[in-house]
Structures are given as structure tokens and as C-alpha cells.
Amino acid sequence: MKRGLERWYRYKEVFSGALSAEEAKGEQANPVQLAFLKIVVDHVDRIIGCVESGKPLASIWYGNAPEIFAALGIDWYCPVDMVLASQAFTSDLAEVHTSSTPDDSCGLIQLAAQAVEKGYVPTPNSIIAMLEPCDAQTSVHDAWLSVDAWSDIPTFALDYPYGSTQGDFKYFADELGRMIAFLEDLYGVKMDWDRLREVCETSNQMYAAWSDLNDLLCAVPCPLPPMISAELGWNVTQHLLPPGSPDAINLFNLLSAGARQAVEAGIGAVPHEQVRILWADLDGTWAASMLAPWLAEKYGAVIVQTFQGHTPYLPIDTSSPESMLLGVGRRSISEVPMIRQARGSVGVFIEDIKSMVNDYTIDMVFFPGHKGHKDQSANIGFLRETCHDIEVPLFAFTCDLFDPTWVPIDQLKRSIDEFFETQEIRPLG
Amino acid sequence: MGKEIIVGEELADSAAYRRLEASIQEPESEEMRAWKDAGGKVIGCLYNNIPEELIVAAGLTPYRIRAVGSTGAELADSRFSQINCSLVRHLYDSAKRGRFDFIDGLVAANDCDHMRKLYENWKATIDEPYFYFLGFPKKHGEPQAARLATMLGDFKKSLEGSFGVEVTDEKLRAAIDLLNEIRQLQRELRDMCTSDDPPISGAQMLTVAIAGDSMPKKVYRDLLRQLVIDVRCMGDATRPRARLVIYGGEIDSPELLVAIESQGALVVADSLGGFGSRNCACDVSTTGDLLFDLAHWLVVDRPHEPRTFNTAPERYAYVDGICKEYGADGVVQVHVSMCDLWSYDRLNFDRHAGMRNIPCLDLDIEYVLSGEGQLKTRVQAFVETITDKER
Numbered sequence: 001m002k003r004g005l006e007r008w009y010r011y012k013e014v015f016s017g018a019l020s021a022e023e024a025k026g027e028q029a030n031p032v033q034l035a036f037l038k039i040v041v042d043h044v045d046r047i048i049g050c051v052e053s054g055k056p057l058a059s060i061w062y063g064n065a066p067e068i069f070a071a072l073g074i075d076w077y078c079p080v081d082m083v084l085a086s087q088a089f090t091s092d093l094a095e096v097h098t099s100s101t102p103d104d105s106c107g108l109i110q111l112a113a114q115a116v117e118k119g120y121v122p123t124p125n126s127i128i129a130m131l132e133p134c135d136a137q138t139s140v141h142d143a144w145l146s147v148d149a150w151s152d153i154p155t156f157a158l159d160y161p162y163g164s165t166q167g168d169f170k171y172f173a174d175e176l177g178r179m180i181a182f183l184e185d186l187y188g189v190k191m192d193w194d195r196l197r198e199v200c201e202t203s204n205q206m207y208a209a210w211s212d213l214n215d216l217l218c219a220v221p222c223p224l225p226p227m228i229s230a231e232l233g234w235n236v237t238q239h240l241l242p243p244g245s246p247d248a249i250n251l252f253n254l255l256s257a258g259a260r261q262a263v264e265a266g267i268g269a270v271p272h273e274q275v276r277i278l279w280a281d282l283d284g285t286w287a288a289s290m291l292a293p294w295l296a297e298k299y300g301a302v303i304v305q306t307f308q309g310h311t312p313y314l315p316i317d318t319s320s321p322e323s324m325l326l327g328v329g330r331r332s333i334s335e336v337p338m339i340r341q342a343r344g345s346v347g348v349f350i351e352d353i354k355s356m357v358n359d360y361t362i363d364m365v366f367f368p369g370h371k372g373h374k375d376q377s378a379n380i381g382f383l384r385e386t387c388h389d390i391e392v393p394l395f396a397f398t399c400d401l402f403d404p405t406w407v408p409i410d411q412l413k414r415s416i417d418e419f420f421e422t423q424e425i426r427p428l429g
Numbered sequence: 430m431g432k433e434i435i436v437g438e439e440l441a442d443s444a445a446y447r448r449l450e451a452s453i454q455e456p457e458s459e460e461m462r463a464w465k466d467a468g469g470k471v472i473g474c475l476y477n478n479i480p481e482e483l484i485v486a487a488g489l490t491p492y493r494i495r496a497v498g499s500t501g502a503e504l505a506d507s508r509f510s511q512i513n514c515s516l517v518r519h520l521y522d523s524a525k526r527g528r529f530d531f532i533d534g535l536v537a538a539n540d541c542d543h544m545r546k547l548y549e550n551w552k553a554t555i556d557e558p559y560f561y562f563l564g565f566p567k568k569h570g571e572p573q574a575a576r577l578a579t580m581l582g583d584f585k586k587s588l589e590g591s592f593g594v595e596v597t598d599e600k601l602r603a604a605i606d607l608l609n610e611i612r613q614l615q616r617e618l619r620d621m622c623t624s625d626d627p628p629i630s631g632a633q634m635l636t637v638a639i640a641g642d643s644m645p646k647k648v649y650r651d652l653l654r655q656l657v658i659d660v661r662c663m664g665d666a667t668r669p670r671a672r673l674v675i676y677g678g679e680i681d682s683p684e685l686l687v688a689i690e691s692q693g694a695l696v697v698a699d700s701l702g703g704f705g706s707r708n709c710a711c712d713v714s715t716t717g718d719l720l721f722d723l724a725h726w727l728v729v730d731r732p733h734e735p736r737t738f739n740t741a742p743e744r745y746a747y748v749d750g751i752c753k754e755y756g757a758d759g760v761v762q763v764h765v766s767m768c769d770l771w772s773y774d775r776l777n778f779d780r781h782a783g784m785r786n787i788p789c790l791d792l793d794i795e796y797v798l799s800g801e802g803q804l805k806t807r808v809q810a811f812v813e814t815i816t817d818k819e820r
Binding site: 100101102104105106109113129131134135136138139140141142143145146155157159160161162163167168171174175178342344345346369371372374375377378379380381382384398 | 579
């Protein structure tokens with residue numbers, strides 16, 4: 001079997017099983033769950049098919065302008081996504097703990113380095129590196145390229161500017177042009193600008209659909225369960241589907257339909273909602289499943305929105321090749337999460353906190369202090385000042401968003417109990 | 430047979446060396462005070478990617494920010510967390526305590542996530558007459574050199590506007606020539622350590638390099654010229670038990686090397702950043718557009734660091750080359766905790782060293798040297814391992 005496929009056939013088995021189980025519920029099946037599991041299974045199938053048939057397959061990241069790959073007809077995957085999605089049924093974390101990967105770095109990066117070294121991911125035939133949002137992001141590619149199976153793979157890196165001037169955007173658009181030339185040369189394909197226009201237009205529709213869903217989350221009480229928009233939206237827009245896929249738009253419309261009904265009926269997804277929380281970072285692998293349900297059940301505290309679910313996406317201007325590259329570039333360097341808040345100066349991070357607190361009627365901010373986000377941890381002074389100014393309590397802690405053992409969840413829950421007590425928030429009776 | 434000379438012992442007789450050594454004992458050196466007293470201005474630099482040539486051409490003196498003598502970082506607690514490295518915490522603490530009050534401005538680059546945030550926190554909480562930030566590319570190619578050249582042009586205009594000076598091509602060329610001469614002198618000094626009996630220790634070499642960013646460049650150049658003459662006249666020193674190369678990011682104090690060399694080893698060469706050989710490995714060209722030449726040196730010509738994408742093969746070839754040239758017996762890798770760039774590089778270099786049978790010792794350090802006893806024990810064991818193998 002080709003390197004990495006053993007694990008991916010296992011993914012197929014597990015997620016196909018989950019899909020069958022949901023389908024077996026018949027009319028009782030959750031349509032959102034069904035749609036999402038089908039997307040995951042299709043994604044796994046697509047990657048397995050590429051590897052088995054030797055088709056072009058690029059290793060990319062969410063900020064690498066997937067619109068361009070879709071327009072060029074090149075399949076892609078992010079080597080760490082399924083590793084994270086499968087954390088509950090693999091021993092990857094336990095292996096990381098005994099590996100030589102640096103334990104003072106981000107768990108996601110450790111898992112990504114390990115996955116390639118141990119062959120838990122298929123071998124692509126090109127690597128597009130993303131050099132933001134953190135130092136470790138650059139470093140992990142060095143780790144990959146030091147693995148024999150990956151050392152000779154043609155590689156291109158997108159250099160993200162620090163600033164956000166017109167000159168910076170133009171520079172990045174030029175970088176995208178150089179990436180297109182690299183891909184054309186490597187795979188013998190040619191950019192069809194009309195095809196890119198179609199992709200960008202449907203991609204615009206997809207982000208608009210996600211944004212419409214988020215508008216519904218502004219309602220009090222929150223009509224959807226904690227973090228669900230962020231969890232599903234991030235994965236279908238950035239990782240599992242081509243930009244603008246009808247499946248993604250359909251998923252958002254399904255979620256919106258349910259949310260709209262709840263809003264009109266004034267019903268919250270969490271009974272007795274009493275606290276609305278902004279989770280100021282990515283969701284990670286455990287917050288949605290191990291923390292958010294506890295918060296909801298014990299305190300009626302709802303994580304209404306996260307940086308991962310934030311939708312600041314502006315439509316890409318499709319009037320010319322230049323405008324499309326500028327638009328796709330803007331999306332990559334200043335709209336997708338993490339890169340948006342971590343690249344460059346602290347301004348966007350703070351403005352996002354302020355606007356999201358206002359838009360979603362947030363009662364308090366949770367700042368996870370993820371150990372991989374060295375930059376954001378050094379924003380803590382700015383964050384305290386901001387929360388003080390807008391009179392919103394801040395709960396700041398330290399964790400690894402991708403490793404629930406680094407700071408044990410029970411310990412975190414105790415800290416939250418203490419914090420809520422200081423805020424005079426009592427457990428639901 | 431004459432008296433046995435310990436490596437570097439004779440250097441203490443050099444007045445030039447004594448002055449250089451004295452200049453790094455406090456944040457502000459005597460030479461810098463004299464410059465200020467004469468009306469000169471000083472620009473603090475964070476960290477090793479600042480184009481000092483432009484600052485010198487503007488008639489200013491660049492000063493590399495170092496928290497020498499720092500004993501704590503309590504004042505950084507409100508702005509940084511425990512996952513931020515001790516280097517930036519100590520630098521910020523010293524800044525808050527007013528230990529860098531002699532600077533007239535601060536220039537930084539996005540060297541790493543910690544450093545760029547140090548700049549932002551500094552700018553938000555400490556008054557300086559001038560602030561400037563350079564967003565360095567993370568790739569090394571011609572488009573990146575062109576992009577950086579544009580940014581250097583903006584920086585030049587900013588210096589001109591803020592300090593009321595004109596940075597002409599003539600001034601910039603003179604500044605590049607001055608710093609190139611310093612690099613050449615540093616290389617000359619380093620070359621002397623390829624001999625079997627190096628005349629200068631690694632700690633002393635680092636001291637000399639650090640002094641270069643602690644005083645006006647012309648004063649430093651003159652002292653360095655004299656030092657090279659002094660060292661040439663020195664006798665052969667005792668042959669060290671083991672010859673080591675030190676590899677890592679930034680070390681801005683010789684204490685670590687003193688501790689390593691106390692165990693019978695000699696650090697004959699390094700692959701370190703701004704105070705190390707990477708900064709003086711080659712000169713800035715002056716054959717074309719000067720801003721482009723300077724940008725090209727910064728992102729293309731100099732030996733790279735892990736922040737520059739996909740440069741591991743060149744980085745390791747550089748270390749390999751140094752090991753060969755200086756006849757090193759092993760490599761000591763240093764890594765400041767919480768530094769993602771160098772922690773992955775350590776992992777990768779370990780693989781590289783393992784494949785080439787290069788003995789390698791990994792040291793996790795903090796900005797202010799601690800756990801010295803344990804460190805010495807590890808170095809001693811490493812030296813014994815190397816020398817046992819050779820026997």
C-alpha cells in the first residue's frame with residue numbers, strides 16, 4: 001500500500017460507518033450531520049483516489065488560496081486536518097508525547113511533523129508552504145523536507161507580507177502569480193482565468209452563505225449549539241471542499257434554516273442561556289466537544305462565536321485576472337482566521353474582539369493563550385486594556401488548543417468555576 | 430620551553446581588547462556616552478536584521494538592545510505570558526526600568542513572533558522619540574530582495590524626515606564600506622582560530638563581536654584594527670582538549686561560552702546570528718543600486734536562519750563547512766526555550782548531524798544563564814565522549 005494510505009483507508013472506514021449509522025436513522029437522521037459526514041467521506045475518497053491513480057495532489061494550507069487550485073484542476077489536502085479530526089480514535093497524541101518534536105511548540109505543528117515522519121498522510125507531488133501565522137508554521141516544512149519520503153517533493157512557499165498596504169497586497173498577488181507559474185510548470189496545466197472567475201464567484205456565494213448564518217447567531221438566545229458554525233464552516237470552506245462547492249452552500253443553508261426558525265420562535269439551542277462567550281482563537285480539537293457542552297450544561301454559558309467562525313470575507317472582484325489575484329490574496333493574508341489576527345500588528349486582533357463583542361452581544365471573552373500562539377500571548381496587555389475599555393470580563397488562560405492533556409480539562413474547568421464565581425455567575429439550578 | 434599559555438590569556442594584555450570588553454558590561458558603554466555627550470544620537474535595534482548601514486549613513490549610531498545585567502523580568506509579566514521567551518521578557522523589563530533611556534529611537538523587524546510583539550508592546554508603553562518597523566520577507570529570492578529594497582527606501586525617507594538629514598548615495602556607500610571593513614576584520618580574527626593553537630577563545634571572540642554594537646562604528650573599527658595586530662603578535666596557546674562549534678540563534682553575552690570553555694573545550698567557531706559568523710561571512714556589494722545591494726545581502730547573500738523558508742540545506746552546509754575549516758570535534762546547539770524557529774531546527778539538525786556522525790550536544794538555555802552547574806556537567810560529559818572517541 002502506498003505510504004500514508006493505510007491511515008486514510010481507516011478514516012474512510014470510520015467516517016463511512018458514522019455516515020451509515022446516521023443514515024440508518026431514517027427520518028430521525030440529522031440532516032446537517034448527514035451532509036457533513038458525506039462531505040468528509042467524499043474528501044477522504046477524493047484524496048485516496050488521487051494517490052492511488054497518481055493524479056496531481058498538492059499539500060497546501062487554508063491560507064494558500066485554494067481558489068487557484070480549484071481553477072487549475074489540481075486536488076489538494078492539508079496534511080494535518082484529518083490527523084486533527086481523528087484525534088479521538090488514534091494514538092497520535094500519545095505518540096507525540098514520547099517523540100522528539102519540541103514540546104514548547106504548538107500541538108498542531110507537533111502532530112503535523114509526526115504525521116509526515118511516520119507516514120500517517122499520503123505523499124503529495126507538490127508542497128505549497130504557508131509561512132504564516134506563526135514561526136512554527138515555517139519550521140514544520142523544514143521538518144517535513146527532512147523526511148526521506150518528502151525530501152525531493154517540488155516545493156513553493158507563499159511569502160506573506162507583514163503589512164497591509166496596497167504595496168503589500170500587490171506583492172502577495174505577485175507571489176500568487178509565481179505560485180501559478182510553478183504549478184503550471186510542474187503539472188503541465190494552464191490557468192483558465194474564466195474558470196478562476198467561476199470559482200471566485202461561487203466562492204463569494206459560499207462565504208456570503210456562511211456570513212448569513214453568522215448573522216443569525218447574533219440573536220439572543222443563540223439559535224445554534226456552541227461553536228457549530230465555526231466547526232463546520234471552517235472545515236467545509238477551508239479544508240474539505242473546493243471553494244464555492246454547492247455542498248458547502250447547501251450545508252450553510254441547512255444550518256440557517258434551522259437557526260432562522262429558532263430565532264423566530266425565540267428559542268435558544270442551549271436552554272437557560274445566561275452568558276454569551278467569545279472564544280478568541282481557533283477552536284482547536286477539544287473545546288467544542290469537551291468544554292463547550294460543560295459550560296452550556298453547568299452555567300448556561302454559550303460559546304457563541306470564535307475567531308475560527310468569524311466571517312470578515314469580502315467578495316473577490318472578478319473583473320480581471322489582476323483583481324482576482326488581489327482578492328484571493330486579500331482573503332489569504334487578511335481574512336482567513338489566525339493569519340488575520342496573528343499576521344502584522346495587533347490592530348486587527350483588537351478590532352475583531354471589539355466588533356465581535358458588539359455584534360454577538362458578548363458577555364465575556366475567553367482567551368485560550370494557546371502555546372503555539374506566541375504572538376497572541378504577547379497581546380495579553382492590549383487585550384486586557386481593550387476588555388477593560390469595553391467593560392467585558394476577560395478570562396485568560398494557557399492551553400494547547402490541539403492537545404487536551406497539556407493543561408488538563410478538569411484543571412481548566414476549576415479555573416472557570418473560580419472565574420465565574422468572581423463574576424457572580426452561578427451554576428444553573 | 431616557555432611558559433604555558435592558556436587560550437586567550439595573553440589577550441588580557443591588549444588595551445584594545447580591554448576596552449572592547451569593558452564596553453559590553455553595561456547597556457550604555459563609555460564610548461556611547463561620549464557619542465551622546467557630543468550631540469550624537471543612538472538608534473536601538475531589535476534585533477539582527479536591521480540594516481545598520483542606513484542608520485550609520487544617517488549620521489546615527491545603531492545600538493543592539495541587550496539586557497546585560499538583567500536579573501529579573503517581573504515588569505514584563507503584564508504584557509507577556511510564560512510561553513514568551515525569556516529574551517524578550519528581559520529586554521522589555523530592562524526597557525521599562527529605563528536601562529535604555531539613552532536611545533533616541535527604536536527600529537525592529539519581524540525576526541520572530543516574540544520579537545515583533547516586543548516592539549509593539551514597547552511602542553505602546555514606553556515613550557521613544559522615534560519608532561520604525563521593517564517587515565522582512567521570509568523567503569530568499571530576487572523578488573524578496575526587490576521588495577525589501579523598496580522597504581529600505583521607505584526606511585531611509587523616514588530617517589531623513591525624522592532626523593533632518595539627507596542620506597545620499599555617497600554617505601550610504603561610505604557606511605557600507607565601513608561596516609564591510611568591520612566584517613573583514615572580524616573574519617581575519619576568526620580565521621586565526623583555524624590554527625591548531627587558537628590565540629583567542631570563543632568567549633573572547635563573542636565579546637569582540639558584541640562590542641561592535643555597543644559603540645560608534647568608527648571607534649569600534651579602530652579598536653578592531655588594533656586588536657587584530659595585537660592578536661597576530663601573540664604566542665601559541667595551549668592546545669584545547671576539544672574544539673567545538675556553537676550553533677544557534679542569538680547569544681548576546683559571553684557567559685555561556687565561558688561556562689562551556691571552563692570544561693577544557695574551546696569554541697573555535699560559531700554559526701550564530703548578529704554577533705556571530707553569519708553576520709560577517711560576506712560583504713555587502715556596492716556595485717549596483719545600493720539599497721538593492723543592501724537588501725540582497727540581508728535576504729539572499731548572508732548565511733540564513735530558520736526564519737527564512739527552506740534554507741536548511743544551506744544552513745547545515747554552512748555549519749559543516751565551519752566544522753571542517755576549523756577542525757571541530759563537535760557541535761553545541763543552543764536553543765532558548767519557547768523559540769519555535771530554533772526548536773525545530775534543533776530537531777532537524779540532530780538528524781543531519783546523526784547522518785554525518787557529527788557529535789552534537791543540545792543545550793536548552795534561558796536568556797540569563799542559569800543552572801550553570803548542570804550545564805557544565807553536560808559539557809564535561811560531552812567533551813569526554815568526544816575525546817574518548819578520538820583516543
